Amino acid sequence: MTAHAHAHAHPVKRYRGLMDWLTTVDHKKIGILYLIAGALFFLVGGLEAVLIRIQLIKPMNNFVGADTFNELLTMHGTTMIFLAAMPMLFAMMNAVIPLQIGARDVAFPFLNALGFWTFFFGGLLLNISWFAGNVPDAGWTSYVPLAGPTYNAGHGVDYYVLGLQIAGIGTLLGGINFMATIINMRAPGMSFMRMPMFTWAIFITSALIVFAFPVLTVGLVALMFDRLFQANFFETTSGGSTVLWEHVFWVFGHPEVYILILPAFGIISEVVSTFSRKRLFGYSSMVFATILIAFLGFMVWAHHMFTTGLGPVANGLFSIATMLIAVPTGVKIFNWLFTLWGGSIKFTTAALFGIGFIPTFTMGGVTGVMLAAAPADYQYHDTYFVVAHFHYVIVGGLINGIFAGLFYWWPKMFGRTLNETLGKWFFWTFYIGFHLTFFVQHFLGLIGMPRRVWTYLPNQGFDTMNVVSTIGAFLMGIGTILLLINVVITSFKKKDAANDPWEDGRSLEWSIPSPPPEYNFKQIPLVRGYDAWWKEKMEGKKEMTPSEPVGPIHMPSPSILPFVMSVGLFIAGFGFMYDKLYLAIGGIAVTLICMLLRSVFDDHGFHISEEEQEKGVHA
Amino acid sequence: MSSNQSTHEETRRHREEGPKKHIVAFVLSLVLTLIAFAAVASGEINTTFTYVILVGMAIVQVFVQLSFWMHMKDRGHLFPILGIVFGAVVVFTMVIMAEYWVWW
Amino acid sequence: MSAHDLNGALPHEPEKATLEGRNKILGFWLFLGAETVLFGTLFSSYLALRHNIGDGPPASELFKLPTVFAATMILLTSSLMSVFAVQALHQKKVKPMIGWLVATIVLGLGFLGLEIYEFTEYIHEGHKMPTSAFSSSFYTLVGFHGAHVAFGVLWIGLLILQIMKKGLTVVTAPKIYVSAIYWHFIDVVWVFIFTVVYLMGKVG
Numbered sequence: 001m002t003a004h005a006h007a008h009a010h011p012v013k014r015y016r017g018l019m020d021w022l023t024t025v026d027h028k029k030i031g032i033l034y035l036i037a038g039a040l041f042f043l044v045g046g047l048e049a050v051l052i053r054i055q056l057i058k059p060m061n062n063f064v065g066a067d068t069f070n071e072l073l074t075m076h077g078t079t080m081i082f083l084a085a086m087p088m089l090f091a092m093m094n095a096v097i098p099l100q101i102g103a104r105d106v107a108f109p110f111l112n113a114l115g116f117w118t119f120f121f122g123g124l125l126l127n128i129s130w131f132a133g134n135v136p137d138a139g140w141t142s143y144v145p146l147a148g149p150t151y152n153a154g155h156g157v158d159y160y161v162l163g164l165q166i167a168g169i170g171t172l173l174g175g176i177n178f179m180a181t182i183i184n185m186r187a188p189g190m191s192f193m194r195m196p197m198f199t200w201a202i203f204i205t206s207a208l209i210v211f212a213f214p215v216l217t218v219g220l221v222a223l224m225f226d227r228l229f230q231a232n233f234f235e236t237t238s239g240g241s242t243v244l245w246e247h248v249f250w251v252f253g254h255p256e257v258y259i260l261i262l263p264a265f266g267i268i269s270e271v272v273s274t275f276s277r278k279r280l281f282g283y284s285s286m287v288f289a290t291i292l293i294a295f296l297g298f299m300v301w302a303h304h305m306f307t308t309g310l311g312p313v314a315n316g317l318f319s320i321a322t323m324l325i326a327v328p329t330g331v332k333i334f335n336w337l338f339t340l341w342g343g344s345i346k347f348t349t350a351a352l353f354g355i356g357f358i359p360t361f362t363m364g365g366v367t368g369v370m371l372a373a374a375p376a377d378y379q380y381h382d383t384y385f386v387v388a389h390f391h392y393v394i395v396g397g398l399i400n401g402i403f404a405g406l407f408y409w410w411p412k413m414f415g416r417t418l419n420e421t422l423g424k425w426f427f428w429t430f431y432i433g434f435h436l437t438f439f440v441q442h443f444l445g446l447i448g449m450p451r452r453v454w455t456y457l458p459n460q461g462f463d464t465m466n467v468v469s470t471i472g473a474f475l476m477g478i479g480t481i482l483l484l485i486n487v488v489i490t491s492f493k494k495k496d497a498a499n500d501p502w503e504d505g506r507s508l509e510w511s512i513p514s515p516p517p518e519y520n521f522k523q524i525p526l527v528r529g530y531d532a533w534w535k536e537k538m539e540g541k542k543e544m545t546p547s548e549p550v551g552p553i554h555m556p557s558p559s560i561l562p563f564v565m566s567v568g569l570f571i572a573g574f575g576f577m578y579d580k581l582y583l584a585i586g587g588i589a590v591t592l593i594c595m596l597l598r599s600v601f602d603d604h605g606f607h608i609s610e611e612e613q614e615k616g617v618h619a
Numbered sequence: 620m621s622s623n624q625s626t627h628e629e630t631r632r633h634r635e636e637g638p639k640k641h642i643v644a645f646v647l648s649l650v651l652t653l654i655a656f657a658a659v660a661s662g663e664i665n666t667t668f669t670y671v672i673l674v675g676m677a678i679v680q681v682f683v684q685l686s687f688w689m690h691m692k693d694r695g696h697l698f699p700i701l702g703i704v705f706g707a708v709v710v711f712t713m714v715i716m717a718e719y720w721v722w723w
Numbered sequence: 724m725s726a727h728d729l730n731g732a733l734p735h736e737p738e739k740a741t742l743e744g745r746n747k748i749l750g751f752w753l754f755l756g757a758e759t760v761l762f763g764t765l766f767s768s769y770l771a772l773r774h775n776i777g778d779g780p781p782a783s784e785l786f787k788l789p790t791v792f793a794a795t796m797i798l799l800t801s802s803l804m805s806v807f808a809v810q811a812l813h814q815k816k817v818k819p820m821i822g823w824l825v826a827t828i829v830l831g832l833g834f835l836g837l838e839i840y841e842f843t844e845y846i847h848e849g850h851k852m853p854t855s856a857f858s859s860s861f862y863t864l865v866g867f868h869g870a871h872v873a874f875g876v877l878w879i880g881l882l883i884l885q886i887m888k889k890g891l892t893v894v895t896a897p898k899i900y901v902s903a904i905y906w907h908f909i910d911v912v913w914v915f916i917f918t919v920v921y922l923m924g925k926v927g
Binding site: 302 | 698702705706708709712713716717719720721722
């Protein structure tokens with residue numbers, strides 16, 4: 001109410017076309033931007049993966065050189081985790097969370113846009129390294145001393161450090177934003193224990209982002225100071241410690257894998273429950289398990305470092321803590337199975353991905369427990385067994401989850417439902433391709449093939465399995481092409497998706513048009529229980545009970561500042577890298593001036609009147 | 620509406636705090652700081668015990684400042700408290716890491 | 724607009740009167756949670772590396788207690804000034820509030836001056852960024868804190884100008900409140916810096 005008071009009579013310039021996308025602060029449009037950018041980087045990372053697999057198809061291959069191979073594997077890992085998986089999750093957070101909690105936008109729409117653009121320019125900076133001829137090649141973990149100035153004198157790792165630093169700002173802002181949104185902006189009646197499971201997952205994920213990303217920030221600053229200002233954090237000759245980098249990286253890195261997988265858990269919970277047409281089994285135990293996983297996620301980082309030699313006490317502690325995580329994760333797996341049990345399951349593409357997720361992720365989890373046994377880990381460490389494990393968790397878990405979510409929420413995001421036949425073809429090629437690629441890698445690892453090697457000698461028993469693995473990679477590639485074809489075909493269809501296109505929607509996003517109007521809810525709904533929309537439907541209602549009268553709706557104004565600020569950081573990044581002080585200072589100055597402008601000129605926003613709402617305006 | 624609000628405000632203003640408790644917090648912080656500096660400056664206390672005093676004084680002072688100056692003891696601060704506490708838990712594990720597991 | 728310039732019309736605790744204000748305060752607290760971890764990581768790096776002094780002077784010779792004590796007093800007093808500013812904000816007394824804010828940043832500038840003086844002294848004594856792991860982690864930790872103080876001075880300075888122009892409103896009040904929380908947080912971090920870095924360094 002007070003929000004209206006200081007927003008009268010300020011005509012706001014509304015942009016069209018490209019400028020609309022550059023200046024938007026609407027969470028739905030930012031979600032689409034995240035999706036496009038994330039998908040773009042996903043294709044780049046996928047291409048890198050295919051090149052890696054072609055190189056490994058036969059022993060003593062020289063399709064790419066050893067240096068290029070190192071660059072490919074580094075960029076594949078970094079791109080997929082930071083620039084493909086996370087943005088696609090952010091796409092779904094943006095597209096869905098405000099709708100699920102019955103809000104008109106996120107808590108900080110301006111910061112939301114800023115988060116997207118810093119991520120995008122950070123990712124761009126990282127990938128420009130391919131054209132600059134200085135590509136990061138120290139692995140996505142960038143271990144020192146390999147990544148230090150002594151052994152990596154070029155600018156390759158500088159691109160890694162600065163690209164991730166800039167992209168990391170965006171992620172941290174996103175985490176703070178979504179936490180504040182979920183705490184403060186829920187519709188009347190939506191208590192914490194009535195929130196949809198996806199909202200819970202994103203709430204906990206955001207908390208992990210807030211507490212884990214600053215650790216990466218400091219690690220990257222230290223590495224940057226070592227590389228650019230002759231500091232000695234990791235320089236052993238001057239008293240630095242290489243083990244310190246491992247610790248700092250994994251104190252961030254382990255929560256990071258939970259940042260990736262928890263949203264997938266949330267998506268699967270929604271999809272499984274919707275397409276079994278049943279209430280999610282064990283809702284409160286799901287919530288508790290999510291919180292427990294997140295907490296334990298911070299206490300297990302050293303299981304990545306068993307072979308570093310921390311001694312039996314540390315290894316024992318971290319081993320037990322790691323195995324403990326299997327308990328809440330198991331709770332989740334069984335809850336999904338019990339949700340499916342006795343449900344009238346509808347096998348849509350989203351449901352196939354959701355159901356396919358469960359056994360695949362369980363396999364990844366089980367190999368995780370195997371790796372958690374410290375003495376056994378001495379055998380598995382740095383072999384293809386580890387590669388198989390984390391691809392089962394990340395591709396079999398997270399990427400399956402993302403695809404389930406995309407098919408499920410596509411009509412809500414774009415107003416068009418993806419083609420189901422093509423979708424099922426996509427599922428089966430991708431799913432079979434995935435298992436072909438990575439299942440054999442378990443055995444490659446167990447018989448001793450080390451990871452991150454450029455090539456291998458013949459007749460060690462590696463040859464056949466590597467061929468199988470590469471064929472699988474191509475199948476995944478074909479699957480991805482099918483998805484792209486599906487997206488293109490669908491975008492030519494009529495925008496005819498119903499409010500509740502799956503007819504079994506349970507949460508608030510299915511109670512409003514697809515795609516929703518700019519202001520989401522004409523009247524903020526009143527939530528009367530868990531599965532709020534399902535509850536109303538079961539009582540024969542056609543829409544949610546409103547919690548407020550119809551009235552003018554206050555909206556934040558679009559702004560170009562987030563874009564300009566990110567360009568400033570992007571320029572400053574080059575300045576730091578190539579020792580051009582004027583560029584560094586100039587870039588930072590651009591960013592600071594934008595912050596100043598934002599602080600000095602209040603954003604009064606604008607109102608959408610009732611008549612405009614009748615017309616159903618979309619910006 | 621505005622008149623309504625101002626009477627409401629009138630009743631609340633009586634409960635509003637004076638500068639007294641902030642000055643008390645300041646003096647408390649001052650004393651804690653002085654104890655810490657004195658423990659080091661005297662040079663007569665053994666190293667381990669000095670460490671204990673230093674860390675103890677710092678933690679107490681932080682509690683004083685967080686609760687009085689940053690209003691953490693006021694209503695509606697559940698999430699700020701959770702945020703800082705969980706941050707502190709992460710920091711605590713990292714300090715253990717730094718002390719015991721970097722140069723094991 | 725004019726409604727907000729009148730002190731009488733301002734609601735009780737104007738910083739929390741609007742959803743935007745409440746969002747800002749909550750979001751800022753979450754940011755401080757992140758900052759806690761940021762400084763915690765810097766502290767733990769310092770703790771891990773502090774004994775590796777290479778050819779540089781050891782901490783016990785380097786640090787001068789009187790300078791550190793002066794810096795501590797300045798920042799502590801500055802934090803008190805800032806809490807008085809928030810109290811004036813709650814009482815809707817704009818002029819005293821500006822006065823307290825000016826006192827806050829003047830003391831902040833004093834702290835920065837002292838830190839710059841201290842760093843130049845150290846550099847003369849051969850304690851530079853590339854000297855050792857100890858020096859690198861020292862400058863990074865204390866420098867990060869100093870950068871936070873500098874940013875705070877600029878920020879609060881800008882807010883003073885805004886208050887003079889726009890008055891105390893439900894838009895400006897949350898900004899003042901949040902900047903005060905930030906300033907106290909910087910002081911809290913300093914409590915750990917003088918304890919862990921300087922006093923423990925002095926003890927050895």
